[in-house]
Amino acid sequence: MACLLIRDVRNNEGVRFDMLVEDGRIARAAAVIDADDGWLVEDGAGALALPGFVEGHTHLDKTHWGMRWYRNAVAPSLPDRIENERRWRATSGHDAGAQSLALARAFLAAGTTRLRTHVDIDTDAGLRHLHGVLATRDTLRERMEMQIVAFPQSGVLKRPGTDTLLADALRAGADLLGGIDPCAIDGDAVQALDLLFGLAERHGVGLDIHLHERSTMGAYSLDLILQRTAALGMQGKVAISHAFCLGDIDVGARDALLARMSELRVAVVTTAPASVAVPSVAACRAAGVTVIGGNDGIRDTWTPYGSPDMLERAMLIGMRNDFRRDDDLEIALDCVTHSAARGCGFANYGLLRGNRADLVLVDAQTPAHAVVARPVRKLVVSAGRIVARNGALV
Structure with missing residues (x-):
């Protein structure tokens, strides 16, 4: 699996950063990460990064x-x-x-x-x-x-x-x-x-x-x-x-x-x-x-x-x-x-180094705004793979 570099996303406090995903896991997060040859690069364009959602009862x-x-x-x-x-x-x-x-x-x-x-x-x-x-x-x-x-x-x-x-x-x-x-x-x-x-x-x-x-x-x-x-x-x-x-x-x-x-x-x-x-x-x-x-x-x-x-x-x-x-x-x-x-009991969850790379990018100012506005999911990453863009599976 190729490394995935997601540039310019925001955390809950509004801090902008880059995130590197390697072998399906979050390898690093930093203000700026330089891409190597062969990496997939996605521009987050300042979107809010949330962990992948969990459906607990359906x-x-x-x-x-x-x-x-x-x-x-x-x-x-x-x-x-x-x-x-x-x-x-x-x-x-x-x-x-x-x-x-x-x-x-x-x-x-x-x-x-x-x-x-x-x-x-x-x-x-x-x-x-x-x-x-x-x-x-x-x-x-x-x-x-x-x-x-x-x-x-x-x-x-x-x-x-x-x-x-x-x-x-x-x-x-x-x-x-x-x-x-x-x-x-x-x-x-x-x-x-x-x-x-x-x-x-x-x-x-x-x-x-x-x-x-x-x-x-x-x-x-x-x-x-x-x-x-x-x-x-x-x-x-x-x-x-x-x-x-x-x-x-x-x-x-x-x-x-x-x-x-x-x-x-x-x-x-x-x-x-x-x-x-x-x-x-x-x-x-x-x-x-x-x-x-x-x-x-x-x-x-x-x-x-x-x-x-x-x-x-x-x-x-x-x-x-x-x-x-x-x-x-x-x-x-x-x-x-x-x-x-x-x-x-889902293990290795959350946007921390070493965890499984499950994340969602949305155009929202804060987590509370995301809950109320429920914007289209710009990007969905599951286990390091891009699985959806703009609300549709890829």
Whole structure:
């Protein structure tokens, strides 16, 4: 791989510099770097340099990205949405491989270089969706680092045999184990969580559990998750996606749970939806809990909304948390950059010497301006390769 010299870019403080990329990593940054023969040279023209974005929670296998418009007429409950999706997938010919690749490529064009996706594993589809997303990961392996969560969308107890399929998924290449609402979906939180944590322990993987349960029910499930995290020594290997209960229980109970989460290094994943109470990003960070930002589903049977633009998601996180100050908007950006990378366990991240060279150039005055304006990505570099210009893949 030829050396890549990117001239005249700005850091968060407005300092202009040149950056040298060698063998896919950041080799040097200095006010001026003289180019050698054979180097590729790009003129940053004073653009703001940001680290490659991190999508911490999406569902690549579900998306209709690029397909004909899906007319959503589904009832509002979670079981209704699950069954509606199952029926549609069975009759539509939906191809998780083709669709996941289309959306992953759109993420890459918008500057996302690391991504965690949940993939449905159930007794109807088996591992079909997983095989499609594994193919997408393989296709993009030199341009995007992708983590796959084996996700039991219908729960682990309601459909006998799901636990066996989850184990098969982990052996087939899934990186983490998912879960969902142990009380509301599975109906037996103790049994469901014992099964999930047992699987995770046997396979040596982390957990990322969807927890939509509200109020005291959600707090009860979260308490059980934290108990098992401590008992099995899984500190730093568990994330709670959504965690809506942290947004609607009383402050004292919330802070007690957050203190335990911080001690156990359990991360919170937020998509900052407008329709429900959400965990306070400020409260999580004050307690020392890592916050990961993500989109959730994007244009699927669940929702017509969503975009593969992580600057847009950072803006929505900021809006949902009433972030107005520039330093607060930088926190929103952190949820889809450094904090997300840390929470997901993506190594060698950030614009420092020796790290993997993942960066995005935008015409913005400051990071806060980038979040609000969401400018076209002038240049996207992933693992030292130029992968997109002006919002389009190259």
